Amino acid sequence: MGAAPATRDVTSYGMGLAAPLALFFLVFFVAPLLQLLWLSLHNDTAALHWGLGQYLHFLTDPFSLSVLGSTLLLGAEVTAVCLVLGFPIAWLYQRVGPKLQTIIILIVLLPLLTSVVVRTFAWIVILGRQGIINATLQSLGIIDTPLKLLYTQFGVVIALAQVQMPLMTLPLITALGRIDPNLDDASCSLGAGSWRTFFRVVLPLSLPGVIAGCTLTYAAAITAFITQSLIGGGQMLFMPMYLYQQASTLQNWPFASAISIIFLLAVLAVVSVFTTLGRLSRGYGGT
Amino acid sequence: MAEMQGGRSLVVDAVTHRYPSGALAVENINLDIKGGEIIALLGPSGCGKTTLLRIIAGFIAQTQGRIIIGDDIVDALPPNKRAVGIVFQNYALFPHLTVSDNVGYGLAARGIDKATRQREAQRLLELVQLPTMSERLPRQLSGGQQQRVALARALAIKPSILLLDEPFAALDKNLRLDMQIEIKRLQRVSGITTLIVTHDQEEALSMADRVAVLSHGKLEQFGSPSDVYDRPQTLFVNTFVGSSNRMPGVVVSADRTAAKVRLDAGAEIIARPAGGTLSEGGRVTVCIRPEHLQFVGDETGFAGVVGMSLPLGATVVHEVTTADGFGVKVSQARIGETRALESGAAVRLAPLAPSLANAFPATL
Ligand SMILES: Nc1ncnc2c1ncn2[C@@H]1O[C@H](COP(=O)(O)OP(=O)(O)OP(=O)(O)O)[C@@H](O)[C@H]1O
Ligand SMILES: [Mg+2]
Numbered sequence: 117m118g119a120a121p122a123t124r125d126v127t128s129y130g131m132g133l134a135a136p137l138a139l140f141f142l143v144f145f146v147a148p149l150l151q152l153l154w155l156s157l158h159n160d161t162a163a164l165h166w167g168l169g170q171y172l173h174f175l176t177d178p179f180s181l182s183v184l185g186s187t188l189l190l191g192a193e194v195t196a197v198c199l200v201l202g203f204p205i206a207w208l209y210q211r212v213g214p215k216l217q218t219i220i221i222l223i224v225l226l227p228l229l230t231s232v233v234v235r236t237f238a239w240i241v242i243l244g245r246q247g248i249i250n251a252t253l254q255s256l257g258i259i260d261t262p263l264k265l266l267y268t269q270f271g272v273v274i275a276l277a278q279v280q281m282p283l284m285t286l287p288l289i290t291a292l293g294r295i296d297p298n299l300d301d302a303s304c305s306l307g308a309g310s311w312r313t314f315f316r317v318v319l320p321l322s323l324p325g326v327i328a329g330c331t332l333t334y335a336a337a338i339t340a341f342i343t344q345s346l347i348g349g350g351q352m353l354f355m356p357m358y359l360y361q362q363a364s365t366l367q368n369w370p371f372a373s374a375i376s377i378i379f380l381l382a383v384l385a386v387v388s389v390f391t392t393l394g395r396l397s398r399g400y401g402g403t
Numbered sequence: 404m405a406e407m408q409g410g411r412s413l414v415v416d417a418v419t420h421r422y423p424s425g426a427l428a429v430e431n432i433n434l435d436i437k438g439g440e441i442i443a444l445l446g447p448s449g450c451g452k453t454t455l456l457r458i459i460a461g462f463i464a465q466t467q468g469r470i471i472i473g474d475d476i477v478d479a480l481p482p483n484k485r486a487v488g489i490v491f492q493n494y495a496l497f498p499h500l501t502v503s504d505n506v507g508y509g510l511a512a513r514g515i516d517k518a519t520r521q522r523e524a525q526r527l528l529e530l531v532q533l534p535t536m537s538e539r540l541p542r543q544l545s546g547g548q549q550q551r552v553a554l555a556r557a558l559a560i561k562p563s564i565l566l567l568d569e570p571f572a573a574l575d576k577n578l579r580l581d582m583q584i585e586i587k588r589l590q591r592v593s594g595i596t597t598l599i600v601t602h603d604q605e606e607a608l609s610m611a612d613r614v615a616v617l618s619h620g621k622l623e624q625f626g627s628p629s630d631v632y633d634r635p636q637t638l639f640v641n642t643f644v645g646s647s648n649r650m651p652g653v654v655v656s657a658d659r660t661a662a663k664v665r666l667d668a669g670a671e672i673i674a675r676p677a678g679g680t681l682s683e684g685g686r687v688t689v690c691i692r693p694e695h696l697q698f699v700g701d702e703t704g705f706a707g708v709v710g711m712s713l714p715l716g717a718t719v720v721h722e723v724t725t726a727d728g729f730g731v732k733v734s735q736a737r738i739g740e741t742r743a744l745e746s747g748a749a750v751r752l753a754p755l756a757p758s759l760a761n762a763f764p765a766t767l
Contacts, residue, residue: 301489304482306557306560307486307560309483321497
């Protein structure tokens with residue numbers, strides 16, 4: 117045995133190996149971000165006068181604040197739906213045979229294998245006035261006039277939840293897979309019923325996956341420009357579209373930049389709440 | 404400890420289990436275990452020990468047969484209603500709960516308030532000699548300490564039966580001995596009927612009041628450690644429990660208590676007919692333990708050639724090849740200057756006493 121060369125201390129590898137990625141990151145992410153910040157700190161569209169005017173405008177404008185609020189709320193709703201629907205799938209996955217596991221994984225991954233645009237149009241077909249749901253309900257005589265599903269908050273949440281579901285389910289499957297199956301049996305033999313076992317053992321131990329899943333789903337849901345705009349239609353405005361209008365249509369780059377920075381900070385705030393929650397809950401299920 | 408109830412009896416009545424995959428894991432097992440006994444379930448890997456344990460605990464519903472604890476047939480009860488305590492091989496402590504909460508888990512499930520739970524947990528932790536560890540997380544404990552916690556956790560629900568699945572397999576040798584003594588001590592004070600699954604025969608023989616030897620899902624023998632070791636009922640038990648030399652031979656004459664066997668190696672010896680009566684002229688396999696063979700100076704016994712001598716501390720083991728080409732091990736206590744025999748030396752071997760050789764009807 118002895119020390120094989122492969123066990124060389126990682127830190128002794130030159131940082132140079134990371135340089136290409138670092139450079140890429142610098143040029144295409146940090147630089148634009150700084151430019152965005154620089155732009156947002158100007159009061160006029162020509163970016164000649166420094167000032168916090170754009171931020172003041174956003175934070176005192178009820179309309180802008182309501183767009184931010186409804187976007188964050190949308191993220192929360194989508195995340196909640198994904199969690200509630202995704203957890204049972206992940207739980208089931210850990211309890212079935214290998215054949216069913218393959219099928220479940222395939223179903224979970226399927227949305228990732230089709231384009232977002234295609235998936236979103238599929239939802240339009242399903243949710244529309246003459247769509248599958250309305251047609252079915254009408255033919256069954258359950259409703260007389262078609263329900264308004266498309267261009268509603270409900271429609272956006274459902275479509276986004278389906279589109280983002282893998283981001284929730286995959287981390288949950290991983291987290292649940294790490295839990296020793298004997299813990300279930302141990303809990304049961306100590307007299308706990310299945311609900312107690314779930315809330316006292318399975319759920320706390322799957323928290324790392326829950327948090328990872330929520331963070332990913334949340335971040336993806338609130339920035340999902342295409343689905344939000346296509347299913348939400350003209351009546352509903354969320355941050356990505358708001359930003360796009362300001363930048364592309366109105367050419368108000370400084371305000372658009374301020375919107376992005378505020379949006380970014382809001383997302384970071386929500387994500388750090390998730391991570392802090394995770395850290396507070398002991399029981400990372402580590403070894 | 405006085406408040407701990409004595410153990411209840413456990414009857415495994417004609418239990419058979421076939422997994423959905425078709426594997427027959429346990430076949431018609433009968434065990435009648437008295438309250439307060441320590442029983443070892445001994446057998447090689449894959450013989451169905453864990454399956455039987457999980458049937459008793461209620462995790463698996465057996466295909467046939469009954470499990471009776473005390474006066475109750477428990478087959479219809481789920482595991483959380485059976486009051487059976489289990490210590491898992493990997494301990495299965497809840498990693499996110501403190502030691503105290505782990506021990507109190509079963510009490511919480513019974514709706515006992517926090518103060519009482521903590522008091523009880525502390526009492527049990529003192530019992531397993533970990534009084535100062537209550538606020539630690541399991542991963543902050545050593546393997547032996549984790550096992551004590553697992554034991555305390557299982558005892559907290561005052562189980563009527565305690566099941567331990569390979570409890571010592573993950574411990575190193577010294578710690579294993581400590582824990583074996585510890586569990587035996589705790590079992591004695593609590594009087595809980597205890598079933599230990601193991602594939603380590605020394606462990607089974609040293610800890611258990613009675614040993615159940617399993618092979619391929621069948622019960623080979625159920626008896627006291629000395630029964631199993633000295634009076635094995637099957638060839639499997641004889642060779643699995645302790646080590647044994649197997650020598651083929653032919654029955655010269657036999658009655659119920661003794662058989663004269665002509666070994667293929669070239670000697671006539673007296674052996675105990677172990678698997679029922681033997682018929683004259685039938686082929687048998689004779690088992691003699693290495694420590695029950697001795698070198699003889701005269702023309703009795705059978706001849707052999709020494710291959711190698713291994714001094715193993717308190718004993719010396721000689722490997723001898725017999726005339727018919729069989730390898731036989733002879734173990735001698737190392738008294739004074741017990742000589743290591745020269746390789747190639749011609750020797751003669753004979754059993755120490757007739758009752759120490761067991762003859763089984765040869766299969767095939
Ligand atoms: N879930 C299962 N499905 C199908 N067959 C199984 C299952 N579990 C065990 N078996 C089979 O049943 C037999 C007995 O298994 P069991 O786990 O009870 O053995 P064991 O005596 O505990 O072995 P070990 O000492 O290796 O733990 C084995 O042949 C095994 O392959
Ligand atoms: Mg086993």
